[in-house]
Amino acid sequence: MGIIEKVDPQIAAAIDAEVARQAHTIELIASENHVSAPVLAALGTVLTDKYAEGSPGRRYYRGCDNIDTIERLCIDRAKALFGADHANVQPHSGTSANLAVYMAALKPGAKIMGMRLDHGGHLSHGMKINFSGMWYAVSHYGVDRQSERLEMDQVRQAVLAERPDMLIAGASAYPRTIDFAAFGRIAQEVGCLLLADVAHIAGLIVGGVHPHPMPYADFVTTTNHKTLRGPRGGIILCRKQFAKAVDQAVFPGMQGGPLPHVIAAKAIAFHEAMQPEFKWYAAAIVANAKALADALLAHGWRLVTGGTDNHMMLVDLRSRDPELTGDVASGWLAEAGIISNKNMIPFDPRTTKDTSGLRFGTPAVTTRGMRPDQMAQLAQWIDDILTSHGNQEMITKVAGAVEEFCREFPIPAQRG
Ligand code: DSN
Numbered sequence: 001m002g003i004i005e006k007v008d009p010q011i012a013a014a015i016d017a018e019v020a021r022q023a024h025t026i027e028l029i030a031s032e033n034h035v036s037a038p039v040l041a042a043l044g045t046v047l048t049d050k051y052a053e054g055s056p057g058r059r060y061y062r063g064c065d066n067i068d069t070i071e072r073l074c075i076d077r078a079k080a081l082f083g084a085d086h087a088n089v090q091p092h093s094g095t096s097a098n099l100a101v102y103m104a105a106l107k108p109g110a111k112i113m114g115m116r117l118d119h120g121g122h123l124s125h126g127m128k129i130n131f132s133g134m135w136y137a138v139s140h141y142g143v144d145r146q147s148e149r150l151e152m153d154q155v156r157q158a159v160l161a162e163r164p165d166m167l168i169a170g171a172s173a174y175p176r177t178i179d180f181a182a183f184g185r186i187a188q189e190v191g192c193l194l195l196a197d198v199a200h201i202a203g204l205i206v207g208g209v210h211p212h213p214m215p216y217a218d219f220v221t222t223t224n225h226k227t228l229r230g231p232r233g234g235i236i237l238c239r240k241q242f243a244k245a246v247d248q249a250v251f252p253g254m255q256g257g258p259l260p261h262v263i264a265a266k267a268i269a270f271h272e273a274m275q276p277e278f279k280w281y282a283a284a285i286v287a288n289a290k291a292l293a294d295a296l297l298a299h300g301w302r303l304v305t306g307g308t309d310n311h312m313m314l315v316d317l318r319s320r321d322p323e324l325t326g327d328v329a330s331g332w333l334a335e336a337g338i339i340s341n342k343n344m345i346p347f348d349p350r351t352t353k354d355t356s357g358l359r360f361g362t363p364a365v366t367t368r369g370m371r372p373d374q375m376a377q378l379a380q381w382i383d384d385i386l387t388s389h390g391n392q393e394m395i396t397k398v399a400g401a402v403e404e405f406c407r408e409f410p411i412p413a414q415r416g
Contacts, residue, residue, distance in 0.1 A: 024402075095124040102166070104242060122172045168197060169183040198220060218238060301317075325342070338378070
């Protein structure tokens, strides 16, 4: 009997069920991954007991020597990994990191400009009902209707028209390379600050398979848990002149005590990302995404922009079934053990509740050791489910095959 089960069998049962769910299903949500055993171990330590408001060496509580050691290591590794002047590793999430950057650099009411949410941007880049859309004067740029890509001359025109105080480069659902150098030139021309939110692609950047924003951006924010394969949470990297303002914005500006157990796990993940194997992993994520995209295209599914350069792709479901929504399609796939999310596609006539798109990503399946051959198999199952219109017999057949297949690719932290 496990230690949690003894005192709280209901929570223990739900945790066990989640362990089994992850083991027996295929994770294609582009923003999820499976952490290593050491990262997972750090999250379950007594570090969680400690209050450590402040920064290393300047805390408001006694007894922080060990937390100082951990946070200093985490900061040094984040700076080295991203080649940054300064790092703050305390934000609890990517959205918190963005909030802190706005607070550090802008007054309420200042003008920010990010990518349209329905074209692949993020809610913390100015969605109307998010703090970013309530406290700042927001405008957006989007993708080109034909190419469905960010055409940088159009982005430039939009930025010149709006002249924001801060330009945000970064996306949650954009399958192509982001031209940070071009964003940097535009920001310089307008004289505005540039924030690169690399939450999705951070692992690809440090793995050397996506261009780096650091030479061009004043601030870089990222989550740690997507392609970077660390614990949930965020970090901020910035130029030296913004270091103090960023630290003050995180604490006391918008957070109280940091989460030392998570900071330890971040430090371990950054150490892992500095190893030569991580470069191989990042390249394998991209190779798998291309293989999955090519296989879906071969089955006749249209992909937004026609393919992918990174870890994700967006399937336009209307290309094979005008009636099929992302909501329904993701439900059928989930029943068969293939986990994805519904997603708007650019110029989508449907709402966020239904959507015309599905988003697939390969960070998690790559962590489990799957390679391009397996991507072809995944595409076959996806096609079988979607073209059979959620036929129950087909779902049951694929679910059995998926469960069997998953046994060949155990999640690293669950390996004995
Ligand atoms: N929720 C994340 C994603 O799935 O892309 C972004 O914050």
